[in-house]
Amino acid sequence: MTKAEILKREILAQYKSVRQFAIDMSIPYSTLVTALDRGIEGMAYGTVIRMCDKLNLNPVDFSTLEKGTDLGNKIVENRVMLQYVKLNKVGRKKVLDYMSDMTALEKYQA
Known part of the structure; x- marks a missing residue:
């Protein structure tokens, strides 16, 4: 499973839709959809870190972090x-x- 697939799975597990997550993160919806379809390698590192933090994912290996983990x-x-x-x-x-x-x-x- 790619990092983009893991992100998409977590977004859909925690939010009603990818659009809702994009709004919550203040990321243009089209940018997020493109990244999830083509891979997150082109996204800004800071954006990926913010997304991982919001979804409780480790930005190194995209494994799930415990809720409330700094x-x-x-x-x-x-x-x-x-x-x-x-x-x-x-x-x-x-x-x-x-x-x-x-x-x-x-x-x-x-």
Whole structure:
């Protein structure tokens, strides 16, 4: 399934019509229909991100995000995990130990 097909499926699952979604997103209907028919590669990156955020989709792989998930946090989590899985056992332990130390310091707590 292409990204455009995933988007269209999610739009129709969450909205009455593609037109309603276009209105809600302030995107010209004809632009959205063309993108869904021909592929989203020509759309502005910011528009695709806004659409994914509205539909609770991960803009990297278009998988479904949980409702209420902050997209920015999810992207950061993905980046951290992509680097973490590249580490061997010793490297992973060192990273986890370091993160444990950092979270114990009030200055670094969220």
